[in-house]
Amino acid sequence: MSTAETATSALYAAAADIGIAEPDVHVSGIVADLVAVLVAVTAGEPRVLTLQDARALPSGPFELTHRSLQSGLHAWVERQTHHPLGYVEQLYTFADRDRGLAPDQRVISISYLGLTREQPRGAGEATGWQDWYNYLPWEDHRVGVPPMIDAVVLPALRAFAKSAPTPAVRQDRANRIAVTFGTDGRPWNEELVLQRYELLFEAGLIPEARRGTPDAGPAPVQGRSMILDHRRILATGIARLRAKIKYHPVVFELMPDTFTLLQLQRCVEALAGRLVHKQNFRRLVEQQELVEETGQLSQETGGRPAKLFRFRREVLFERAIVGTKLPISRS
Amino acid sequence: MSTAETATSALYAAAADIGIAEPDVHVSGIVADLVAVLVAVTAGEPRVLTLQDARALPSGPFELTHRSLQSGLHAWVERQTHHPLGYVEQLYTFADRDRGLAPDQRVISISYLGLTREQPRGAGEATGWQDWYNYLPWEDHRVGVPPMIDAVVLPALRAFAKSAPTPAVRQDRANRIAVTFGTDGRPWNEELVLQRYELLFEAGLIPEARRGTPDAGPAPVQGRSMILDHRRILATGIARLRAKIKYHPVVFELMPDTFTLLQLQRCVEALAGRLVHKQNFRRLVEQQELVEETGQLSQETGGRPAKLFRFRREVLFERAIVGTKLPISRS
DNA sequence: TTCGTTATACTCCCTTTGAGCATTATTGGG
DNA sequence: CCCAATAATGCTCAAAGGGAGTATAACGAA
Structure with a gap:
């Protein structure tokens, strides 16, 4: 196609214009x-x-x-x-x-x-x-802050900060630790998955960072590793998903056809790595009309039977961007 | 490096595992x-x-x-x-x-x-x-809805919807028109830049969509075109930027060292393509401590002199994700 | 001085959202 | 049959957030 070739030459002409050699x-x-x-x-x-x-x-x-x-x-x-x-x-x-x-x-x-x-x-x-x-054990805060954070991660990171070449770098590292791991009274932000991984990586606490440098260095933090930078890619994916579930109803892609609101909540919690307030979660889901009742009940384990719901696929057409904004509990 | 080669073979082994031939x-x-x-x-x-x-x-x-x-x-x-x-x-x-x-x-x-x-x-x-x-003239709503939307874009899109092969497709197109262009009482959503471009593209209203098919078709909508899919990439960039300025202080990368709050507001408005409520904008910027006074005043055109401000770069370290959430005015 | 223009300070009110209490409906022992 | 445990569900409350308007201050130009 001559149009295609023209387009390509145009690209390289553009590249030449801005000083890039073909x-x-x-x-x-x-x-x-x-x-x-x-x-x-x-x-x-x-x-x-x-x-x-x-x-x-x-x-x-x-x-x-x-x-x-x-x-x-x-x-x-x-x-x-x-x-x-x-x-x-x-x-x-x-x-x-x-x-x-x-x-x-x-x-x-x-x-x-x-x-x-x-x-x-x-x-x-x-x-x-x-x-x-298994790969990012410091990310699951559903049953509280994982003990390994205080036991292993933070001491190692603080040592890393202390070993900084200049006071400015030291301060910067201390800040990143505080922001990403929520110390010094800061809140835990579940979306900073990638930033946490990269901080650990820089600190040499991730085996992937030590390939080819077989010196001792600090003991790596727990968590299964992966080939190449696959664990970083996983961290990127989790971060994106944790951000996305807050404003787009993607959770439903992970749910069976019908489900109870608690099942839906557990799914969100699994992804976010933290608990949400049950009543507020229901309020949000229902008032946004994300789901509709099937009319059936679930005869589940212990407790009052729960209504079964189904995702209202229509919302994908009705609105542009909706939110399953997680009501996150502080406890 | 043998490690590198191992990694590569591992990749192809993985590919083979899941049924992809090298x-x-x-x-x-x-x-x-x-x-x-x-x-x-x-x-x-x-x-x-x-x-x-x-x-x-x-x-x-x-x-x-x-x-x-x-x-x-x-x-x-x-x-x-x-x-x-x-x-x-x-x-x-x-x-x-x-x-x-x-x-x-x-x-x-x-x-x-x-x-x-x-x-x-x-x-x-x-x-x-x-x-x-110049490339996406339907995106600038700062001085109201551009006349070309009612005069050219919507009639053409409605014709496109009407020409749908099935009622379901027709309904879907009508919905997309309403959502992306904010008709039928829906609000205008400035972030849907890419969705609007793609709708116009599908409808054949973008010259780029008609390359290689030299038939008549509907008259293209105004707006300068670009080579290849560069206009689509531009739309992607604008969409990303419009979303980003709401939760990350990137606007300041576009501002001079010192600026007045009105200048900052005009910058945000230029990007978002819509106006914001002045007093609320100031409230937001100040209460988030995104800026600090320089102590100087601007001797600008007409009116009371404005204080000059400077971006507090520290916020980038202090917090993880902050917001210049636009207070968008309805008028 | 008056008007036009912009800056800046406050007030109001409605909606959202975090959090807790209360009540209802089941199951599985004593 | 009664009771404890477990969930589901309904409701209230208070604080924060955010949209919108009023009021006042400080300048230049007519």
């Missing part, structure tokens, strides 16, 4: 990979689909036959899980030089977040669904 | 481009840096020498504008097959949003800074 080898050494953070919530626990002895996120090369990145991922995941992907969202594209491979090779990793419902283990799957707090 | 040609036909939406606000108008007769966003190939995508962009933009990029954020990565090039070639476009202050035109720049509402 590379000698037009096409070389670049591989694009798709990496997926596939999330499900089962039995009140948040899970992520893993492979390779639970040390990797599913990933694979982007192929020329795919119509678009999104469609590539969709095809790929549905073949894998035999289940429709309710919701897919692009997370981030990385191309850092230190991700592996030789210097003249480069992987561009395009990461996605996908929401689905957990499926029984298929044949050929190496590991399957893992509780995501 | 491509025969390991590296082929993929080019990565960086595209930047560089924003400045001058004289109360929002501008975007363009090239090629104002028909393209600055872009260029991602080179292997760059340490990371972000650093590549930074280097590149600062060489171009001779001005530090205050804030850079990744927007989206596209690889749609219809973006140009031959079928065995593929461009991956990684787009970024960058905030800076407008610079005088340098030599060799084809065009420079353009008011972004």
Whole structure:
């Protein structure tokens, strides 16, 4: 197509305009990979689909036959899980030089977040669904602040701050610790998943940060590690999801067709890693008309039977951006 | 490095696990481009840096020498504008097959949003800074709803809805029109920039949608067009920025060192495309301690002199996410 | 001096939201 | 059959947030 060629030359003309040379080898050494953070919530626990002895996120090369990145991922995941992907969202594209491979090779990793419902283990799957707090144990505050934070994480981080080369850096590190981990009377902010991971990474408390540098260093913090920067990608996905559930009704992609309000609440809590006030949660969900009664009751474990609800899919059309703003309890 | 190679084989092992074949040609036909939406606000108008007769966003190939995508962009933009990029954020990565090039070639476009202050035109720049509402004239609601919406856009969109093949599609289109353009008593939502662009695109009202199909079709809506999908990328950038200014103090990256509160307000209004309530805006900015007085006054045009303020950079360290939540006026 | 214009200070009121209390409906022992 | 435990559900209250208007102050220009 001549239009296509014109467009390309236009691009390079633009590049030349702003002082960028067209590379000698037009096409070389670049591989694009798709990496997926596939999330499900089962039995009140948040899970992520893993492979390779639970040390990797599913990933694979982007192929020329795919119509678009999104469609590539969709095809790929549905073949894998035999289940429709309710919701897919692009997370981030990385191309850092230190991700592996030789210097003249480069992987561009395009990461996605996908929401689905957990499926029984298929044949050929190496590991399957893992509780995501196995990888980031400091993120689960549902039953209170995890003891490992005070026991292990904060002492190590404070040592890291103390070892700063200048007072300014020291102060900056102290501030980041306080903000991300909610010390000094600051509130815990569940959305800062990535910032916490990166702080720990910088502090050398994450095994991934110490690859290739086999010196002693501080003892790494607990939490299962992953290949390459997959744990960072997982952190990115969790952060995005925790932010998103507050203003967009994506939680329902993780729920069965009908559910009780407590089940819905437990799902939100699993994702957010913290508890919400039950009555306020119901008030919010109902007054926004996110759900409708099925007319049936759940004959669940102990207590008064709960009404079963169903997601009102119409809200996706009625409004643009709605909110399941979590009423977060301080306790 | 053996670790690197192990990691790569691991990736392909993972791919094989989930049913994806390793491509025969390991590296082929993929080019990565960086595209930047560089924003400045001058004289109360929002501008975007363009090239090629104002028909393209600055872009260029991602080179292997760059340490990371972000650093590549930074280097590149600062060489171009001779001005530090205050804030850079990744927007989206596209690889749609219809973006140009031959079928065995593929461009991956990684787009970024960058905030800076407008610079005088340098030599060799084809065009420079353009008011972004030249490209998306339906987005500027500062002086009321643009007449072209009622005169041109809505009639064309309603015709598009009416021409739907089935009643369901018709209803869906009507809903999208109402939600994105705020008809039927719905409020105007300034964040839906991309949704509006895509609706117009689908309706064939955007020249970019009609390339290669030289039939008549409906008359395109006003607004300057761009090469490839650059206008879509611009819409993505504006949407992101409009959302971001509400919870993160990025506006200050566009302001001079010292400014009056009205100047700050005009900047926010320029970005949001709508007016805010002056007194409430001041209340919000001051009670969040986003700014501090310089002690000086501005001897500006007409009226009582205004205090000059300066951004309190400390807030970036003190808090994690703060808000310049716009108090939006209904009028 | 008066008017136009902008800055700045306060007030009002309605909605949202965090938190707690009370009541209802079941199940599973004594 | 009564009672404790467990949930579901209904309701109230107070504080904070946010939209909107009034009032006053300080300047330049006619």
